[in-house]
Amino acid sequence: MSALGCAAQTTASVTTSWGVIAEPSLPTLVCKTLLATQTPVNGSLDAVDANPANSAPDTAQIQQALDNCPAGQAVHLVKGGAGQSGFLMGPINLKSGVTLWIDSGVTLFASRNPADYDNGVGACGTATANSTPSCNALIRLDHVTHSGIVGGGVIDGRGGSLLTSGPNAGRRSWWDVAYQTKTSNVNQQNPRLLNANGGGSFVLYGVAFENAPNFHIALDAMDGVIAWGIKILSPSLVYSKPGYACPKGTTPDQVTPATCFTPDTVKNTDGFDPGESSHVLLAYSYVSDGDDHVAVKAGSGAGSHDLMFAHNHLYYGHGLSIGSETNTGVSNVAVEDLSVDGYDSPNGVGIRIKSDASRGGVVSAVSYQDICMRNVHEPMAFDAFYSAAKGKSYPWFKGITINGFHDTGSVSYGGGELVFAAYAKYPLQISMQNVQFDGEQPTLAMKGHNGSPSQLPANTDFSFGPTPVSFAGNLETKQGTGDVVTNSVNASSSPVDCSDAFVPMSSVLSDSPI
Incomplete structure (x- = not known):
């Protein structure tokens, strides 16, 4: 299966119990092309949004383009005319039939302002005694079908950047908040990068998901998912050192706020989590994170069945679980x-x-x-x-x-x-x-x-x-x-x-x- 507007290639395929799945391809129909507006410095936009009033300047144009895109077409994010390569946004919603195409060399940066994610509870960006979730995900799908996120670009959750509003403004990053669960009996209130609930025929192809504040990809009650050639990484070099050789006294177990992170100190950054889902394929992908590489769950509904994990590479993490x-x-x-x-x-x-x-x-x-x-x-x-x-x-x-x-x-x-x-x-x-x-x-x-x-x-x-x-x-x-x-x-x-x-x-x- 593939997202509408994506013609299947024949160069690679995986045989599953429910059929032969061909490698997806990039869209052939584009409804809107958006030019990047931000210029990252050493892979970071922290200099751009220190003021929380400038936390998500690209949200509206991306959401409007998705909302107005006809089924079977894609919104294409590309570099700007002067070489800009970044978009900076808060939570968005995908809709049925529409693909988000993030071009190679382009990074979609997540807001680090907890107020942008708060779902009304008022506690996003803190650690609480109450376990009630307080944050919306960066990218949300609610009973969406025939949709996808494709391309060679990056979605960066900026888990190691200091928060810009709320009690932890300038005091903690998302990952500092998460580490509090290791030292106190509290619950982190951090957003996921992608959360899908219901629906299906969903394609992830080629995209990198990095530095999630919480889970990278959570799929609940989905029927029909192809994740092919994706990359999941936390933390990246923006928040660490080569070989994860953080200097003494720089990681969350030693100092707050931390200035360097390792996979063992970015808590609950699960990679790919299908729950109560069926006909799910993860193929030719790469995962390194601070929790489960994969976690297949079945806590409600009809359970999970017919899942295939083929030709994947795993690194740091707690297993294909x-x-x-x-x-x-x-x-x-x-x-x-x-x-x-x-x-x-x-x-x-x-x-x-x-x-x-x-x-x-x-x-x-x-x-x-x-x-x-x-x-x-x-x-x-x-x-x-x-x-x-x-x-x-x-x-x-x-x-x-x-x-x-x-x-x-x-x-x-x-x-x-x-x-x-x-x-x-x-x-x-x-x-x-x-x-x-x-x-x-x-x-x-x-x-x-x-x-x-x-x-x-x-x-x-x-x-x-x-x-x-x-x-x-x-x-x-x-x-x-x-x-x-x-x-x-x-x-x-x-x-x-x-x-x-x-x-x-x-x-x-x-x-x-x-």
């Missing part, structure tokens, strides 16, 4: 040709399914194939005791298969740590073949947490073979915990070829620190 909300079920998820380079972050995760007794449900028919990892602290985590929350909505992870997984090791963590924890009545059912760790084998998490059995692995039905699982012997010693280990390895296999799997993110985003 399912959960933690799985109440209404997640099924038919395929992960193929995935590379994860975790840079030895203490919070780095590879593949993960997580839930707890307050929001658990059935997660089934999840397959992982041709996975390459290195420098990942926790390469695999399947945890039904993700939090200490209580309830009777017990998680059940079943029909999980891993066929082709190669971890080349970690400088800091060796083979890393694996987590397998489930309830006795709802055992984890997982089969593996050709799962190989080079050198030092992974550590099997030994100690339960959040009410799980005291010894792990717990309540897990393992099935191995016919090709090798390099750490299978370690699992066989754990059968006293009530787990079932079926070791039927009777064939040899070469590890998944990872020789070309890992590429620097700076090769696709010039402002990436890695």
